[in-house]
Amino acid sequence: xxxNSVREASFIGSTSKEVAQPVLTGxxxxxxxxxxxxxxxxxxxxxxMLKRIFSTGxxxxxxxxxxFLALWEFQFFHKIFDLKKYQLPLPTAIATTMxxxxxxxxxxxxxxxxxxxxxxxxxxxxxxxxALAATAWPRWGSGSLTLVAALNAVPIVALAPIMNLWxxxxxxxxxAIVMATTMAAMAINAYKGMAAIDPLALDLMHxxxxxxxxxxxxxxxxxxxxYVFTALKINATASMIGAIVGEFFFSSKGLGYLLSNSIKxxxxxxxxxxxxxxxxxxxxxxxxxxxxxxxxxKWHPSQRK
Numbered sequence: 001x002x003x004n005s006v007r008e009a010s011f012i013g014s015t016s017k018e019v020a021q022p023v024l025t026g027x028x029x030x031x032x033x034x035x036x037x038x039x040x041x042x043x044x045x046x047x048x049m050l051k052r053i054f055s056t057g058x059x060x061x062x063x064x065x066x067x068f069l070a071l072w073e074f075q076f077f078h079k080i081f082d083l084k085k086y087q088l089p090l091p092t093a094i095a096t097t098m099x100x101x102x103x104x105x106x107x108x109x110x111x112x113x114x115x116x117x118x119x120x121x122x123x124x125x126x127x128x129x130x131a132l133a134a135t136a137w138p139r140w141g142s143g144s145l146t147l148v149a150a151l152n153a154v155p156i157v158a159l160a161p162i163m164n165l166w167x168x169x170x171x172x173x174x175x176a177i178v179m180a181t182t183m184a185a186m187a188i189n190a191y192k193g194m195a196a197i198d199p200l201a202l203d204l205m206h207x208x209x210x211x212x213x214x215x216x217x218x219x220x221x222x223x224x225x226x227y228v229f230t231a232l233k234i235n236a237t238a239s240m241i242g243a244i245v246g247e248f249f250f251s252s253k254g255l256g257y258l259l260s261n262s263i264k265x266x267x268x269x270x271x272x273x274x275x276x277x278x279x280x281x282x283x284x285x286x287x288x289x290x291x292x293x294x295x296x297x298k299w300h301p302s303q304r305k
Contacts, residue, residue: 089269094276097269105258109277112247112254115171116239116285119178124235126179127186128228134187135194135220136212145187152184156245164250173250178242182235189231193224226300229293236289240282 071077073091078084085093098105130148134141156177163176197219205215247256255274262271 086266086268089272093269094272098273098276101270101273105273105277108253108255108258108274109281111171112240112243112256112278113281113285115174115243115246115254116178116281119175119242120182120232120235120239122175123179123182123239124186124232127183127188127231128190130183130187131190131194131224132216134191136216141191145191148184148187151180154180156181156242157249160246160249163246169250169252174243174246174254177246178239181238181242185234185238186228186231189227189234190224193227194220197223225297229289229297232289233286233293236286237282240278240285244278 069091072088075085075090078088081088089097127148130144134144159177159180160173163173163180167173167176194216201219202215205219210218243254244256244259247254248260251257255278259271259274262268262274
């Protein structure tokens with residue numbers, strides 16, 4: 001009896017499921033099977049592309065830059081500030097000078113960028129080591145950070161003769177200048193990241209009997225990575241400034257050297273070409289650091305969009 005009742009129940013359930021399914025006529029099947037027109041997909045793709053451009057914030061800066069260049073080319077700023085063309089060359093004159101001296105400008109840009117990159121890497125590494133030591137031995141940590149901040153407060157103009165006396169008039173003196181100007185930002189930011197850890201996470205590490213090296217490796221250093229990349233992005237632009245200013249005094253190559261000589265002999269389009277290339281190199285350097293940040297700390301909430 002129980003077996004028959006179970007069979008009847010299953011039969012009834014299957015029958016009800018079959019009845020519940022909708023029955024489509026031929027017209028309805030054709031209506032469902034009709035694909036969406038390609039024009040609609042193309043229009044939606046174009047709208048998505050426009051939304052993506054507006055959302056990334058690319059279009060407005062580009063339009064603002066084009067407007068700025070147009071006003072510059074039509075001498076709008078010359079009339080406002082009462083400037084002559086030899087004082088502020090037009091963008092077309094600067095572009096022509098960059099085209100005529102492209103190989104030399106590219107070589108000098110690479111030389112200055114090498115100084116900036118090497119100096120930033122050395123200065124950031126030393127600053128990170130200072131932050132590690134200050135966190136491990138907090139009694140003298142504040143004192144070391146104060147000394148680094150005091151060194152950073154010294155003007156580059158005062159550092160240049162000293163570094164030239166110590167390291168000669170070659171590339172080493174500019175690397176040392178950039179190192180001194182980028183050390184403090186890394187030391188202060190990295191120390192803040194290592195010190196600002198969650199007390200509950202620290203208690204958890206202690207509950208697992210983790211030693212000091214393990215706490216630094218898995219907790220403090222990992223927590224400091226967002227601060228480290230913030231310091232690297234600051235140093236990406238500061239290093240270009242340090243390298244160019246250092247080349248003003250003791251150098252025979254580089255954008256700073258060429259800019260200084262161009263101003264002395266009144267070759268302003270060539271000087272402005274150096275300024276434009278220095279800005280482009282600084283922006284590219286910053287974008288590289290920003291890309292590395294997205295790769296190495298993709299787990300951080302700031303990278304989740």
